[in-house]
Amino acid sequence: MQIPFPKKKVTRSIAAKEFEILEHAYPGAQTELQYSNPFELLIAVILSAQCTDARVNMTTPALFAKYPGAEELSKADRLDVERIIKSCGFYRMKAKNIVATARDLVEKHAGIVPDDRVALESLAGVGRKTASVVLSVVFEKAAFAVDTHVFRVAHRLGLTLGKSERDVERDVTGFLPPEKWRHAHHWLILHGRAICKAPTPRCDICPLQGICPSRGIVEQAFAKTAKGRRQVRAGEVVARPRQSSAKASTPSSVPRSPRRSKASKDS
Numbered sequence: 001m002q003i004p005f006p007k008k009k010v011t012r013s014i015a016a017k018e019f020e021i022l023e024h025a026y027p028g029a030q031t032e033l034q035y036s037n038p039f040e041l042l043i044a045v046i047l048s049a050q051c052t053d054a055r056v057n058m059t060t061p062a063l064f065a066k067y068p069g070a071e072e073l074s075k076a077d078r079l080d081v082e083r084i085i086k087s088c089g090f091y092r093m094k095a096k097n098i099v100a101t102a103r104d105l106v107e108k109h110a111g112i113v114p115d116d117r118v119a120l121e122s123l124a125g126v127g128r129k130t131a132s133v134v135l136s137v138v139f140e141k142a143a144f145a146v147d148t149h150v151f152r153v154a155h156r157l158g159l160t161l162g163k164s165e166r167d168v169e170r171d172v173t174g175f176l177p178p179e180k181w182r183h184a185h186h187w188l189i190l191h192g193r194a195i196c197k198a199p200t201p202r203c204d205i206c207p208l209q210g211i212c213p214s215r216g217i218v219e220q221a222f223a224k225t226a227k228g229r230r231q232v233r234a235g236e237v238v239a240r241p242r243q244s245s246a247k248a249s250t251p252s253s254v255p256r257s258p259r260r261s262k263a264s265k266d267s
């Protein structure tokens with residue numbers, strides 16, 4: 001089911017209400033990646049590109065049992081690393097990246113994960129998104145990482161019209177004080193995984209349904225599917241007019257996936 005994004009941003013007061021509801025719905029939200037130190041989180045985040053956190057959590061115990069720190073991983077045989085992380089997908093590229101990252105950590109930072117963005121992004125295999133997750137989760141710094149869930153949910157809520165991850169980061173953080181940025185990242189991810197799913201958002205059980213500018217769009221899109229047409233004919237659902245209560249629901253041609261710059265190292 002193709003679901004266009006709203007083409008107008010919500011007002012500051014609607015955005016504030018959306019975040020209030022999300023904070024209430026996901027209290028104490030945090031990363032689902034398992035780690036016991038900054039090095040493990042950094043490697044886990046690199047492995048999580050195009051992969052679920054659950055799959056990464058199944059993989060990293062074996063990896064860290066054999067290569068517990070940057071020193072050990074920097075000297076690893078890449079084929080052995082590929083074998084261990086194979087189930088995470090893109091394993092050749094990821095094995096190359098994590099070994100190179102470990103080597104950079106040893107050579108430039110005495111094996112310690114740095115706590116500033118410039119140093120993190122200078123590591124092989126570390127882009128803005130990975131650096132933001134490490135900065136916000138481990139070092140509790142004001143940073144807002146944009147992944148595919150954050151990109152989609154932020155658009156559906158009318159928090160951004162941005163075409164790139166940097167656009168979304170700028171727009172969403174513009175609605176929030178810096179101390180909320182790292183929490184908002186997790187609220188949007190958890191909401192995207194649990195309710196506002198990519199193909200089938202569950203607007204019927206969503207705590208944001210009263211103010212979300214996408215609700216009418218979702219219902220319009222569903223009504224056009226074969227199942228939706230059957231339900232409309234049977235009177236089980238009503239195809240609402242496109243306009244939502246937030247007056248921001250006209251579909252646009254905003255891309256469904258974030259555009260990444262060629263320089264981006266996050267995949």
Ligand code: SF4
Nearest residue numbers: 196201203206212214
């Ligand atoms: S109302 Fe629907 S589109 Fe809006 S946030 Fe909730 S699930 Fe997503």
